[in-house]
Amino acid sequence: xxxxxxxxxxxxxxxxxxxxxxxxxxxxxxxxxxxxxxxxxxxxxxxxxxxxxxxxxxxxxxxxxxxxxxxxxxxxxxxxxxxxxxxxxxxxxxxxxxxx
Numbered sequence: 001x002x003x004x005x006x007x008x009x010x011x012x013x014x015x016x017x018x019x020x021x022x023x024x025x026x027x028x029x030x031x032x033x034x035x036x037x038x039x040x041x042x043x044x045x046x047x048x049x050x051x052x053x054x055x056x057x058x059x060x061x062x063x064x065x066x067x068x069x070x071x072x073x074x075x076x077x078x079x080x081x082x083x084x085x086x087x088x089x090x091x092x093x094x095x096x097x098x099x100x
């Protein structure tokens with residue numbers, strides 16, 4: 001499974017660009033003026049060239065296999081003969097996030 005990571009830097013003043021670029025070609029870095037999360041997400045979606053898009057904000061943390069699990073659930077619900085929505089949620093805990 002191939003993932004493309006797009007970091008949309010919404011006018012930050014920290015080391016976001018240096019950290020994103022340190023991952024090499026695996027991460028695409030976009031710098032935008034500070035217009036808020038909605039504009040940053042829209043810029044990221046426009047830059048994406050894939051069927052599935054996930055958002056990770058600066059205050060979020062994902063478990064290591066989150067994307068693989070999310071994709072599997074998404075593919076399963078697309079091939080299911082019944083119509084249903086599947087949601088994977090995460091709740092905070094002292095050591096990070098845990099999937100429900």
